[in-house]
Amino acid sequence: SKKCRKLPLLPSPPADPLIGHLRIFPDTQVIGETFHAWSLKYGDIFSLRVPGKTIVVLNTEKAAYDLLEKRSAIYSDRIPIGYHDAIGWSDGIIHAPYGPFHNQQRKMYHDTLGKNVVSEYRTIQEREANTLLQGLLDKPKDFDRHALRFSGGIIAEVGYGHRIDSFDDEFFSIGERFLKFSNAATTPSLLDLHPAFAYLPSWAPGAWFVEFIKETKPVTDTIIHDNYQKVVDQMKAGMARPSFIATHLEAMHGRERDPEKERALKLAAGMIFAAGFETTWHTVTILIAALLLHPEVQQRAQKEIDEVIGRNRLPDLNDRESLPYVQCVINEVSRWQPVVPVGVPHRLMVDDIYNGMFIPKGSIIVANTRGMTWDEKRFHDPQQFKPERFLPKPEGAGEVFPMHAVFGWGRRICPGQHLAEGSFWTAATRILAVFTIAPMKDAMGKAVKLDIEFESVLIRHPKPFKCDIRPRDERARKLILDSCQD
Numbered sequence: 001s002k003k004c005r006k007l008p009l010l011p012s013p014p015a016d017p018l019i020g021h022l023r024i025f026p027d028t029q030v031i032g033e034t035f036h037a038w039s040l041k042y043g044d045i046f047s048l049r050v051p052g053k054t055i056v057v058l059n060t061e062k063a064a065y066d067l068l069e070k071r072s073a074i075y076s077d078r079i080p081i082g083y084h085d086a087i088g089w090s091d092g093i094i095h096a097p098y099g100p101f102h103n104q105q106r107k108m109y110h111d112t113l114g115k116n117v118v119s120e121y122r123t124i125q126e127r128e129a130n131t132l133l134q135g136l137l138d139k140p141k142d143f144d145r146h147a148l149r150f151s152g153g154i155i156a157e158v159g160y161g162h163r164i165d166s167f168d169d170e171f172f173s174i175g176e177r178f179l180k181f182s183n184a185a186t187t188p189s190l191l192d193l194h195p196a197f198a199y200l201p202s203w204a205p206g207a208w209f210v211e212f213i214k215e216t217k218p219v220t221d222t223i224i225h226d227n228y229q230k231v232v233d234q235m236k237a238g239m240a241r242p243s244f245i246a247t248h249l250e251a252m253h254g255r256e257r258d259p260e261k262e263r264a265l266k267l268a269a270g271m272i273f274a275a276g277f278e279t280t281w282h283t284v285t286i287l288i289a290a291l292l293l294h295p296e297v298q299q300r301a302q303k304e305i306d307e308v309i310g311r312n313r314l315p316d317l318n319d320r321e322s323l324p325y326v327q328c329v330i331n332e333v334s335r336w337q338p339v340v341p342v343g344v345p346h347r348l349m350v351d352d353i354y355n356g357m358f359i360p361k362g363s364i365i366v367a368n369t370r371g372m373t374w375d376e377k378r379f380h381d382p383q384q385f386k387p388e389r390f391l392p393k394p395e396g397a398g399e400v401f402p403m404h405a406v407f408g409w410g411r412r413i414c415p416g417q418h419l420a421e422g423s424f425w426t427a428a429t430r431i432l433a434v435f436t437i438a439p440m441k442d443a444m445g446k447a448v449k450l451d452i453e454f455e456s457v458l459i460r461h462p463k464p465f466k467c468d469i470r471p472r473d474e475r476a477r478k479l480i481l482d483s484c485q486d
């Protein structure tokens, strides 16, 4: 690799000789957008330097596909994150270094949540979607919390066979506590979140992290250990409901105990929670925001649902192929505001060369989802919410959904993708089928000005906003009430 080191380096914005790009490193609020703006100047792929680290930013799906997908064998490592050791998460599938232990957990996901088996969870997804409808009917103001419960209800049952029956549910409360921490952890800046990006060594956490770890550890312990132990006990008593954990425990039954495998299962299940709880919630809330801003989209989607399904039942996943416009709406939510706007960084394991340029071993690779979903060469008016862009020409613009940008790459691609897609589809179509989402009116009966902003965290969630959610008509109300009786 001496030869490699003579090759030209990737383009890069002007840097300070000592601290590199540290001073200009963007805040989380604008990181995706800033990287996107820089890509217009420096190219699809550019690099940044902070002391001791090289960060490579990929801004098109092509560049990311070439490296993270086609060269997945060398681009699939992760960066160790300092405080994860302290809360016992370092080896969980999301953050685990590339290797056998990571692989073992991925296989568990593949076996229980893969494309061919994921339809087993439809009843759960439908039941939780109906609970969501009921919640929106009873207390529409709390739509954000209903959306969170929808997501949590699916995760709890799929992962642990646990049914969330109220907002006071223990599992749900732990989830809400966890979210508070995880948002706190991503708020200040990418530099704080990923010590790998920072000049602060990870062994010297600031006071902020110490406090954070103290509060988080009991929560993550519950998620990983206590929840697992509950299923083990239920299995012994013959009372366990089917779940991710139960399925794998059953497969281990009767064999010699394998502590490493048990540890893998615990962590893998805990990561369903870490990766799945929040993401699905954000997507549903962003959908509500998008529909609020676009009454014309609601009307068109409702027309399609009425024509294809009628008004006497709710859509289910068997209808997926027959609702092309609704599918465009669903895809456009993820393109317009991807919930993981700069993805989860990968790490390059050996020196590499791309287009004649040298990329050093250990580089942190950021696939800038935000930039990819805003790519002007692929999407017209990229900042506008326009579902019809995905319809074939001439009806639409024939643009292609940036699936990888949204769900990731190669041996790190989101293994919950199929579950997530089914859950979101079910919630979205059912909300559309029965509700109208409109701006609130002020005392004078005038629609309140719409202004939706996003939290400044690395996972995207709208700041609290108000809207008026009500059943389309009596028929819709009856359909909601009936759906909850099954």
Ligand code: HEM
Residues within 6 Å of the ligand: 093, 094, 095, 106, 113, 271, 272, 273, 275, 276, 277, 279, 280, 283, 339, 340, 343, 344, 345, 346, 405, 406, 407, 408, 409, 410, 411, 412, 413, 414, 415, 416, 417, 419, 420
């Ligand atoms: C809208 C929903 C979701 C989106 C947009 C999403 C997106 C992503 C992205 C971008 C990554 C990083 C991929 C990469 O590094 O290249 C990821 C990883 C992951 N996701 Fe999801 N995800 C969603 C829902 C879920 C759900 C419901 C689960 C669990 C059932 C899940 C489990 C995971 C896991 C375990 C990883 C880590 C994979 C690894 O590092 O090997 N995700 N997801």
